[in-house]
Amino acid sequence: AQSVTQPDIHITVSEGASLELRCNYSYGATPYLFWYVQSPGQGLQLLLKYFSGDTLVQGIKGFEAEFKRSQSSFNLRKPSVHWSDAAEYFCAVGPTGTASKLTFGTGTRLQVTL
Amino acid sequence: GAVVSQHPSWVICKSGTSVKIECRSLDFQATTMFWYRQFPKQSLMLMATSNEGSKATYEQGVEKDKFLINHASLTLSTLTVTSAHPEDSSFYICSARNRVGTEAFFGQGTRLTVV
Numbered sequence: 086a087q088s089v090t091q092p093d094i095h096i097t098v099s100e101g102a103s104l105e106l107r108c109n110y111s112y113g114a115t116p117y118l119f120w121y122v123q124s125p126g127q128g129l130q131l132l133l134k135y136f137s138g139d140t141l142v143q144g145i146k147g148f149e150a151e152f153k154r155s156q157s158s159f160n161l162r163k164p165s166v167h168w169s170d171a172a173e174y175f176c177a178v179g180p181t182g183t184a185s186k187l188t189f190g191t192g193t194r195l196q197v198t199l
Numbered sequence: 200g201a202v203v204s205q206h207p208s209w210v211i212c213k214s215g216t217s218v219k220i221e222c223r224s225l226d227f228q229a230t231t232m233f234w235y236r237q238f239p240k241q242s243l244m245l246m247a248t249s250n251e252g253s254k255a256t257y258e259q260g261v262e263k264d265k266f267l268i269n270h271a272s273l274t275l276s277t278l279t280v281t282s283a284h285p286e287d288s289s290f291y292i293c294s295a296r297n298r299v300g301t302e303a304f305f306g307q308g309t310r311l312t313v314v
Contacts, residue, residue, distance in 0.1 A: 121305070128205070128292055128307040129243075136301070175242065185231060185296055187303065189242045 205306030222293030229295035
């Protein structure tokens with residue numbers, strides 16, 4: 086069965102500092118990986134996705150993620166965090182090549198201090 | 200990007216009544232839509248998958264008679280919570296997959312409170 090682990094429930098960073106959110110997955114085949122962001126009381130917005138090709142994926146809002154097959158990881162990074170980045174971040178995995186029946190991690194809540 | 204609209208954004212209902220939540224894809228045809236449930240400070244749990252013109256497929260442990268899903272057109276899916284009880288209070292989110300199927304677009308969610 087597929088699963089996603091986000092080890093950090095809550096992270097606090099200072100504005101302007103770098104950020105890395107961890108995501109580890111378990112999947113029997115080639116995974117289709119996603120990072121979503123959710124603001125309080127809102128739906129999910131796709132930050133980036135990986136299916137194949139270059140293992141470093143660029144997304145919106147200055148985010149990037151690196152797929153490391155050997156570590157079963159898909160960590161999200163941002164060089165310089167802005168206060169508006171404070172939100173809940175979810176990593177998700179789905180069947181190869183299709184965004185169906187996604188399995189989500191438990192999420193990481195990002196707090197940004199000024 | 201594609202837009203998925205969910206309505207209402209929030210609803211309060213009395214215990215024992217039914218509530219209908221709509222999920223619309225505004226600028227693309229969604230042959231498949233997904234319904235998720237999110238408890239406070241927890242992740243999203245897939246409830247069911249609905250394909251246009253056919254019966255929904257429910258995940259294990261989800262009561263199909265309680266959570267009625269209809270996907271009558273390529274742009275609309277509805278979730279009806281029947282005989283709602285306080286334990287059904289939750290955040291319900293739909294997503295719609297495009298024809299190519301490589302991306303799912305999420306609605307803004309519906310906060311249901313049963314009193």
